[in-house]
Amino acid sequence: MVRVPRDLGVPETGVASFECELSRPNAEVKWFKDGQELRPGPNCRIYSAGRRRILQLSSCELADAGSYTCDAGDCRASATLHVQERQVHIMQELQDVKVQEGDNAVFTCEVSHGDVKGEWFRDGEKIKVSSTVKIRQEGTRHFLLFCGVRPEDEGLIRFTARTVTSEASLQVEALPIRIVKPLRDKTVLARHKATLECTVSHARGRVRWLRGDTEIFAGDKYEICNLDCYRTLIIHRVGPEDEDSYTCDAFDDRSTARLLVEGEWALEGHH
Template sequence: MPVLFKQELQNKEAKEGKEVKLTCELTKPDTPVKWMKGNTVLHASEKYEFKQQGTVAELIIRDVTAIDAGDYTCTAGELKTTAQVKVNDATVVWKKGEAMLQASAKYEMKQKGTLAELVIHNAEPEDAGRYTCDTGDQQTTAQVKIHAVSALIEEGLKSLEALEGGTATLRCRLSREAPVEWRKGHTVLRPSNKYRMRQEGMVAELLIHDLETKDAGDYTCVAGSQKTTAALSVNALPVHFKKELKNEEGTESGTATLQCELSKAVSSVEWRKDGKALMPNGKYRMRREGRFAELVIQDLDLADAGSYTCVCGDQKTTATLRVNGKHSTHLPH
């Protein structure tokens, strides 16, 4: 009686790394069979195991990879049965701690054949922790440690000279993006109307606005254990009178006020009458507030009339004061 296949091979699908079993059944027990992949005869090895028990013949393919996909045939004499084996990539899930990771600018997942890879870009201290590769029924875990690398100062601060009232920009370049701290002398600077800190990529900048002579000094940029220092010089603008003295007129026994405005606040001005320096007393009251200077002449008499000058450095402004006598009352003859 001729041998027939009672049960033919069935198509199989498996994940990479798994095992595939192809089974067929003949009508006659212990019938010799031959196994083939495509046109290649297979031999027993670590990859292939042949089993035959009674009427059942079995091929076991171990640790399957993409190259194991294809058509497999079992032949018995002139008879044959063929089935297709499909191998799917083993889909892995990556986790940090218990959190599942998604592909992003930070995390790149690669898979080639049986090799799965997680790439962590721009590693930072907070990326340290336990990472797990999970295939669903199996998982493997590893600990990642991040060693912080200090940023190096590639280009230090340069000393700078600037004009009063202007803005000075101090700049340094780092070997990588890193937080920096700015100091003037030993004082840590904070963002304000005076100071603005700017950082773009590896370049750190300190902008100092509305410069005054007191802003001159040593400025330091600190990045980790590294620092760079430069001196800022502020050149004072020459003072000039923004509003000059105006001629004034007063009445005997009254009060006269002379006022002028300078381009900036100064520590002192000098008042003169007809070229002679005046001192504060019961007659003269001198006031200075910010950029404004004022001379008040009290209890006017005719002798107070004359030329008054306000002097600041090599600048001066002059005005004339007229004092009118009190009107006499004439009785009719």
């Protein structure tokens, strides 16, 4: 070889050209990186110009750093490529978002370089794309979209790209729970069970049950069921003493119905 390749330092995404010059114009050469033969590709050009043999790497990545060898069969020469990592900066920080339950929430963060991948986290856990969560990148801007947020979506949102991070909070204002199908007055036979049921606007809706103004709890007498949006009170073995008004209280809304008991109990005193 008349001239051997030189060590190079290039910035990330830069172009690196290794060149060697041979004494014979028609000699074949092979190029290796860390012992692995290189093949031409989108970012790797291998060509000849007279007695010069050139390896050109475009859009250099950090992984391209290493030792490159030009092998002409009877002689070989190596040089080292250093790739300097770019410093990525946050140009626009995330902003806190406060929305009402059911609305959409969008987070936007802008970084200094357009070809940098980012990741999103909520309370330290990586966010995955789903039917209600979208992640998008447009140049230097990164977007996170929550569709139809729920109260449990609340948390600390973090965007990271390389070594930089930006954080903001997602706050969700829960919609008041409404009773969409109220209780209905019930007449039942003594010694049977009475079922009072209403429907609330959201499966997470908490309710309490009242007899008159007094809260009642599940036990031998009362069975309380919460299934999806249905809220049910079952009163076992009803007697005349159970006649009263019963209320399902959803805190922002309530529904009241009367329970009437008829039948055998009226005759019991005559046995």
